[in-house]
Amino acid sequence: MYRYDEYDQAMVDARVAEFRDQVERRLSGAMSEDQFKPLRLMNGLYLQLHAYMLRVAIPYGTLDGRQMRMLASIARDYDRGYGHFTTRQNLQFNWIKLADTPDILAKLATVEMHAIQTSGNCIRNISSDQFAGAAADEVADPRPYAELLRQWSTFHPEFSLLPRKFKIAVIGADEDRAALKLHDIGLKLVKNEAGELGFEVYAGGGQGRTPMVAPLIREFIAATEFVSYLEACLRVYNRYGRRDNMYKARIKILIHEIGADEYRAQVEEEFQHVKTLGLDPPAAELERIAAMFALPPLDAGAPADIDRSDPDFALWLDAQVVPHKVSGHSIVTISLKPSGGIPGDASADQIDLMADLAERYSHDELRITHAQNVVLPHVRNADLYAVWQALDEAGLGAANLDLLGDIIACPGLDYCALANARSIPLAQKLSERFDAARQRDIGELKLKISGCINACGHHHAGHIGILGVDRKGEENYQLSFGGSGAEDASVGRIIGPGFSEDGVVDAVEKAIETYRGLREEGERFLDTYRRVGPEPFKAAIYA
Amino acid sequence: MTLLRFRDDAAHEEPQVTLDAFLSQPEATAVRLESGEDARALLPYLDRLQLIEIAIPKFRDGRGYSAAAILREAGYTGELRAQGDVLLDQVVFLRRCGFDALSSEAPLDEAAVAEALHRFPGVYQKAIDDRRPVWALRHG
Amino acid sequence: MRLITGNDLATGDVIWWTGSDWSRHVAQAVDAGKDGEAIAAREEAALRVNGPYVIDATPGPLGPVPLHIKDRIRASGPTVRPDLAVQPLDAKAGNWVI
Numbered sequence: 001m002y003r004y005d006e007y008d009q010a011m012v013d014a015r016v017a018e019f020r021d022q023v024e025r026r027l028s029g030a031m032s033e034d035q036f037k038p039l040r041l042m043n044g045l046y047l048q049l050h051a052y053m054l055r056v057a058i059p060y061g062t063l064d065g066r067q068m069r070m071l072a073s074i075a076r077d078y079d080r081g082y083g084h085f086t087t088r089q090n091l092q093f094n095w096i097k098l099a100d101t102p103d104i105l106a107k108l109a110t111v112e113m114h115a116i117q118t119s120g121n122c123i124r125n126i127s128s129d130q131f132a133g134a135a136a137d138e139v140a141d142p143r144p145y146a147e148l149l150r151q152w153s154t155f156h157p158e159f160s161l162l163p164r165k166f167k168i169a170v171i172g173a174d175e176d177r178a179a180l181k182l183h184d185i186g187l188k189l190v191k192n193e194a195g196e197l198g199f200e201v202y203a204g205g206g207q208g209r210t211p212m213v214a215p216l217i218r219e220f221i222a223a224t225e226f227v228s229y230l231e232a233c234l235r236v237y238n239r240y241g242r243r244d245n246m247y248k249a250r251i252k253i254l255i256h257e258i259g260a261d262e263y264r265a266q267v268e269e270e271f272q273h274v275k276t277l278g279l280d281p282p283a284a285e286l287e288r289i290a291a292m293f294a295l296p297p298l299d300a301g302a303p304a305d306i307d308r309s310d311p312d313f314a315l316w317l318d319a320q321v322v323p324h325k326v327s328g329h330s331i332v333t334i335s336l337k338p339s340g341g342i343p344g345d346a347s348a349d350q351i352d353l354m355a356d357l358a359e360r361y362s363h364d365e366l367r368i369t370h371a372q373n374v375v376l377p378h379v380r381n382a383d384l385y386a387v388w389q390a391l392d393e394a395g396l397g398a399a400n401l402d403l404l405g406d407i408i409a410c411p412g413l414d415y416c417a418l419a420n421a422r423s424i425p426l427a428q429k430l431s432e433r434f435d436a437a438r439q440r441d442i443g444e445l446k447l448k449i450s451g452c453i454n455a456c457g458h459h460h461a462g463h464i465g466i467l468g469v470d471r472k473g474e475e476n477y478q479l480s481f482g483g484s485g486a487e488d489a490s491v492g493r494i495i496g497p498g499f500s501e502d503g504v505v506d507a508v509e510k511a512i513e514t515y516r517g518l519r520e521e522g523e524r525f526l527d528t529y530r531r532v533g534p535e536p537f538k539a540a541i542y543a
Numbered sequence: 544m545t546l547l548r549f550r551d552d553a554a555h556e557e558p559q560v561t562l563d564a565f566l567s568q569p570e571a572t573a574v575r576l577e578s579g580e581d582a583r584a585l586l587p588y589l590d591r592l593q594l595i596e597i598a599i600p601k602f603r604d605g606r607g608y609s610a611a612a613i614l615r616e617a618g619y620t621g622e623l624r625a626q627g628d629v630l631l632d633q634v635v636f637l638r639r640c641g642f643d644a645l646s647s648e649a650p651l652d653e654a655a656v657a658e659a660l661h662r663f664p665g666v667y668q669k670a671i672d673d674r675r676p677v678w679a680l681r682h683g
Numbered sequence: 684m685r686l687i688t689g690n691d692l693a694t695g696d697v698i699w700w701t702g703s704d705w706s707r708h709v710a711q712a713v714d715a716g717k718d719g720e721a722i723a724a725r726e727e728a729a730l731r732v733n734g735p736y737v738i739d740a741t742p743g744p745l746g747p748v749p750l751h752i753k754d755r756i757r758a759s760g761p762t763v764r765p766d767l768a769v770q771p772l773d774a775k776a777g778n779w780v781i
Contacts, residue, residue, distance in 0.1 A: 007665045007677040014663045022632070027693060029730050038603060039632055047734065049757050051695035080767055095767075099693040121603065151667045151677070157639035158612050158670070161605025238609045277616060279669050281678040288681065342763055413753060414761035422756075424763045473751060 001062050001365060002147045002292050004112045011154070012109040015116060019043050020102035027099065042122060042160070044090075044115030045101055048417050052096040055118040056108060060128035060146040060170070061089030061368040063113075068355035068366060070111045072348040078104055083351065085336060085344045087408060087458055088167070089127050089368040090118055094415055116154060121162045123153035123234075127169045129177045130333075130369040133293060134377040136325035139189045140197060142172035144290040145223065148281065152227055159234045163241035164249035166234070167206075170199075179370055179485035181205045181214045182461055184251045185233060190220065198222040203233060203263065204255030207455035211491040212252045215260040217267065227280045232271035236263065295326070296363035296378055302328030306381050315436070316388050319399035324377075330384060332362075332376040333369065334391060335398035335406065339431045342424050343409045344372030346396075353394045361387050370458075370485075371408050371446075373401070403439040404447055404512075405431040408458055412451030412468060413475070419451035421468025421475035422501075429505050434512075442512055444524045446485075461485035463526040464511065465492040466504060477504040481511070481529050481537060495538055507541045514540040545651040549643040550622055555594040575626070582610035589619045596646070599627035608640040615641035615671040634659050641671035684714035686747055687723050688754065689735030697757045697769070698732060705732055707769055709758040710746030 004012075022039050025031040040046075044055035056071065071091055075083050078100050079093040086092055096104070108114055118125060126146040133141040149168060153159070159166075169178045172189040180186035186202035198220045205214030221229045237251045240258075255263045304327055308314040321330045334354060337343050346354070354374055358366045361383045362376035369375060379387060391397045400406045407430060410416065412423030427449055434442070448462030452469075459465035465480040476498040483492030499507055512525070514537050519528045529537065548554060559575035560568060562584060573594035576582060585592065595614060597607040611623055624644035625637050634656050637645060645651065669676045686709070687700035698705040699712035700722060706712070715722055719737035726732045738754050740747040749755045760768035 005681070007680065010664045011667070018659075018662055027730075033733060035602075035630060035632075047690055047695060049753070050697060050760060051690075095695075097694045121605075154667050155635075155663070156668055157636040158608045159605070160636055161603055161608065161633070163605075235609050235612075238605055243604060243606075273616070277669070281676075282682055284682045285678040413756060414763050417753075419753075422762065424761075428763070475752065 001064060001143075002059070002289060008112070008151075009109070012112070012114045012116070015043075015114065016102060016105045016109050019105060023098060023102055038120060040098075040101075041120040042117055043101070043105065044118035045096070045098070046119060046417075048094065049413075049415055051094065052098050052101070053415070054093045054096045054101065054104065054115055055086070056091045056093070056113060056115050057118050057125050058090050058113075058368050059150050060126055060132070060143050061130055061370075062128075062132075062143060063366055063368070064364045065355035065359040065366075067111050067113055068351050068358065070107060070113065072351040072355070074104055074107065075348040075351065082345055082347045084342075084411065085346065085368050085372045085374065087370050087372060087410070087456060088125050089130075089370055090125055091368070092411075094411075119165075120160075121164050121166075122160045123156065123162075123166045123168065125167075126150050126153070127167070127178055127183075127370060129171045129173065130367040130375045131177060131322075131331055131377065132172060132367075133295065134324050134331050135173060136323070137175055138172040138325075139191055140172050141290075141293050142170040142187075142189050144286060144293050145187070145189070145199075145226070146170045147289050148227070148286060149230070152230075152281075159238060162234075162238055163243050164246065164251075166237070166251070168230075174487065176485070176487040176489070177369075179458070179461060179489070180487075181489040182207055182211070182458070182485055183214065185230070186214055187226070192220050192222075196222060199226055201226075201229065201233075204252040204260065205489075206250050206252040207458055207460045208250065209247055209453050209455075210253065210256075211455070211460035212256060213489045213491065214252075215255070217260065217264050223286070224283065225275055225280050228275040228277070229267070229271050231274045231279055232267045235270050235274070236266045240266075296365070298324075298326045298329055298363075298378060299380075300326050300328065302380050302382060304328045304381055306384055310385070312392070313385055313388050315440075316392075316397060316399040317384065319401050319403070319440075321384060324379075328381055330379050330381055332379050332384070332387060333401050334374040334376065334396050335400055336373050336396070337400055337406050337431065338395055338398050339400075339405060339436075340428050341395075341431075343407050343427050346374075350394055350396060353390065353396070357387055357390060371406065373406070399436065400439055402444045402446060404434050404442055404445045405436070405439050407431060407447050407449060408462070409449040410451050410457035412449075412457075416451060416456075418454055419468070420453075420470035421451050421477065423449040423451040423457060423466075423468055426466065426468070426477065426501055426504065429501065430508060433505055433509060442516070442525065444526075445512075446526075447508075448483075458485060459483070460491045461489070462492055463524070463529070464508060466508075469498065471498065475501060477501060479504055479507055479511075479541075481534065482526065484526060493534060495534055496542055510540045511537050545645075545647045545649075545653075547645045547647075547651065547653065547656060548622070549638070552622075555622060557594070559594060559596045576607075576610060578604050578606045580610075582613045585614065585619075586617050589614070589617060589621075592619065593621040594624065595619065595621065596624045596626050597642075599625050599629055602628040602630050602633060608636060611637075611640040611642050612671055631655055631659055635663065639666070639670040639672045639674070684740050684742060684747060685716060685719050685737050686712045686740045686749065687715050687719050687726075687735055687737055688712070688749075688757065689723070689727070689732040692730055692733040699758075700726070700732075700735075708746075709749070712740070712747050714747075
């Protein structure tokens with residue numbers, strides 16, 4: 001993974017000093033909240049329901065054991081002993097004091113971490129595929145390009161005061177494990193006919209109030225000039241994105257209003273100009289970065305056989321483990337969704353344990369997924385049993401990946417000042433209503449819950465999506481079906497009038513029973529819904 | 544109000560006219576661009592222009608940064624002034640986008656501005672200013 | 684009744700106007716009547732509170748109960764982590780949240 005050189009380190013160190021100065025000016029009253037707010041947001045610091053919340057960047061979801069341990073120690077020393085992994089592969093601390101934040105950022109800087117641009121109207125964390133570098137289906141590892149973009153976007157002088165936030169994802173395989181088309185810009189690594197590496201560029205996707213699937217803007221841009229191309233994309237957005245209404249300020253609205261063809265044409269015109277300015281880093285820079293993402297020394301002769309005689313281990317294996325591209329190895333997903341638990345939360349002890357396991361069994365590397373789970377990307381098959389035992393003992397052994405219990409939920413009204421309804425208690429009820437055996441019988445079911453229209457729980461992309469709203473001061477839940485964040489991206493459709501918290505749990509159960517009654521061989525819930533449409537579900541739910 | 548200039552020449556005497564006025568006045572040499580106006584409208588006149596003032600009505604409005612970059616990329620060498628809600632925390636970005644004069648509504652402390660401008664030892668991306676990006680330093 | 688609430692600038696703690704001071708415990712909050720906005724502005728300017736606003740509440744046996752669920756959750760803590768609740772003066776005060 002990427003290691004800072006002295007230039008990178010100097011950047012985060014200077015940022016800490018700058019923020020320390022800004023905090024002092026705020027605490028002394030020299031700066032108003034109105035002036036300070038955008039500055040603290042650009043260091044990932046929100047004022048939430050109960051305290052300040054700090055969102056630490058985990059670039060493209062990759063980190064090592066040392067960094068995990070620092071997150072655990074910050075949880076203990078400055079927070080209340082836990083952290084929350086997010087749908088953009090970052091980590092949030094919920095109980096931060098403003099006065100402590102400069103020290104926290106200074107500590108993060110000692111392990112090459114920061115909270116730069118994890119909020120604000122700027123380019124956010126570049127996200128990627130959690131199986132990058134380990135999956136067999138990749139054209140190439142997308143993360144060196146994500147790192148290149150991380151640097152390009154950091155303190156970009158022209159694009160730090162955009163109309164709104166800007167989220168970029170980069171993937172390297174046909175299977176989309178990063179919800180590419182629901183990003184402001186999505187880049188998919190491909191090879192052209194000459195075998196050259198480049199990207200398909202998608203622009204204008206997003207969730208929130210007006211979910212949209214990103215159209216293809218460019219079929220191929222060479223890796224040698226994709227930075228210039230992105231400059232052009234961002235410049236057109238910066239100049240023409242709406243600034244009169246924050247709910248219409250994302251690039252998806254601009255592209256929707258002028259049309260993809262017009263946007264493409266304007267970007268092309270800008271690109272022809274910008275590509276002459278020498279903005280693209282040289283190939284040597286990409287090579288320097290890519291070298292740090294080389295595959296660790298995995299023994300391809302390691303035994304592939306796995307002893308499945310322990311039935312609980314076998315269940316976990318089938319759910320959480322997929323083959324690595326190197327024989328005798330596997331990619332492990334650790335579920336942070338215990339039944340009845342808080343999706344994405346991990347205690348400091350659990351974070352330390354995952355750091356230990358990574359160091360011991362995964363060549364000291366971990367990934368955070370946009371579904372709020374953690375991945376150990378390079379595990380020898382012979383070690384899987386030991387890994388599972390350790391996870392199981394720590395409450396991290398749930399075997400529910402991509403099943404109903406693997407719920408994505410935003411923090412909701414329990415934590416978030418923007419929320420209209422709680423999402424976590426609903427997630428807890430849903431995961432408890434369906435036991436493990438039932439979940440396995442149902443099969444793949446991506447259930448996503450958002451506590452408000454900002455859709456941080458990605459409910460539009462849920463096979464089953466739930467949106468919490470405020471109905472005359474009471475929490476109410478809208479149910480939708482048919483969304484997908486994969487390569488077959490689609491936006492879910494609301495099924496009918498909303499429900500109480502218990503009511504929506506019952507409605508989900510009725511929907512599941514309808515699916516089970518209608519499904520054909522091999523069909524997931526999503527497939528059956530797409531085949532038969534909403535009517536049978538509606539009839540069962542509102543009977 | 545504070546005016547900080549990063550140029551050696553004297554401040555331009557003529558007052559800035561609006562874009563519409565400028566386009567109909569062949570003798571005008573100073574123009575003020577509002578935040579939604581298209582900087583490219585000025586490209587045919589860059590030789591004549593000696594002062595372009597770009598409005599920053601609210602510090603969050605980042606359109607002026609693109610306008611400035613576009614003008615400098617096209618070869619404009621006259622004074623490029625950011626005017627309005629210009630705060631300490633944007634001076635680095637403003638300078639890197641090509642502004643060489645800052646006219647802020649609220650007072651700006653010159654010493655604090657100087658400190659801010661020198662705070663970051665490196666930059667990650669190539670911009671209008673003459674700072675070499677880190678990738679250029681890495682590879683010579 | 685109308686309460687004034689906000690966050691402590693340095694710590695981020697949820698705080699409630701007691702008539703003379705700011706407290707972490709809603710049980711000590713007072714009815715600010717029609718002066719709420721003026722008090723809020725004065726206190727914010729003096730840096731004794733960040734982002735204050737006035738809310739409606741109803742008197743309860745153990746102190747004021749905010750009418751809106753968001754403010755009840757602010758007063759008590761996340762409903763899914765009762766171990767992290769703001770400690771009320773009386774343990775039973777948290778029961779009215781939801």
